[in-house]
Amino acid sequence: MSQLLPIPRAPKNPTRPWTYDTNSGGPLDFDKTIYKTLMSTSRSLHKLVNKFEIPIRTGQAWEVKQGQICRILTVGGPQVGDLNLWNLHDPRERMWAAKTRQLQRSHISTFDRIWSTLPFLRPIVTILGDTLADYGIDEDxxxxxxxxxxxxxPYVNRLLTGQDFDFSCHSNLVRAVMPYKLTEFDVHDVLNVFQITGLNSDDRYFMKSCPAREGDYFEFFAEIDLLCALSTCPGGDLSQPLWGPGSEDADKNPLDVCNPLGVEVYDVDKKYLEGWKPPISPKYGGNHGITLKKWNN
Incomplete structure (x- = not known):
């Protein structure tokens, strides 16, 4: 009996692909005038209020107040960083990676915004600077x-290798936020800063070596008071696999490709923020579509 081949299925009502429109005055569009001014002004015109380095394979949490600028930069060579963001005063509101992918894009850069979780749903940062913005789309x-x-x-690491490893980005972030009375349950999906990724022809996620050089940076404007946490990935620049094919090469050690990351926080002169307004949540009325019956005596 001959093998039957699957019959390609065509949609019953084929349509053109569509995306959320972030331009043309739609609900996701915003006035970029103030942000362009902030991008073009020298950081020397603002006040540096915090500066530190995060050593390799560790994490650190810090505060960025509404209206401040935060810069993450490579200080010793290429290095990937895993970033989490929360509302400083209510950690139930935190960055929502999935919705940001949907409303903005899967890899973000200048003028993209990171959105927060329901029921808050508002932009909590706007990207101001990205020295790798011209990386574009590579051959893969x-x-x-x-x-x-x-x-x-550490859970996936145990699954794939059978070994415990306590310096993963998840673990680094957990330790970083402990002083703020947050736990493992508060750590969430991240923005992988300086990391090159995509989907291959089999629709499988891939990672590539980080192209950043010393002095590259990724910078954002805080739309609300933020608690930030960043892990310096134990894979460093990701040129050496942490598991799978190639991870056992005796002449390669991920420690050799790990570098610290720097963080700088700036107070912005108020004259540059004239006309800026804090983000607001959608004015959803509640009840999630359920009409409740009125109480009758």
């Missing part, structure tokens, strides 16, 4: 600053 369809994947964690 790889792009930079990834929202497709998530943080490395």
């Amino acid at each position: 369809s790889g792009r930079c600053h990834d929202l497709l994947g998530t943080r490395c964690d």
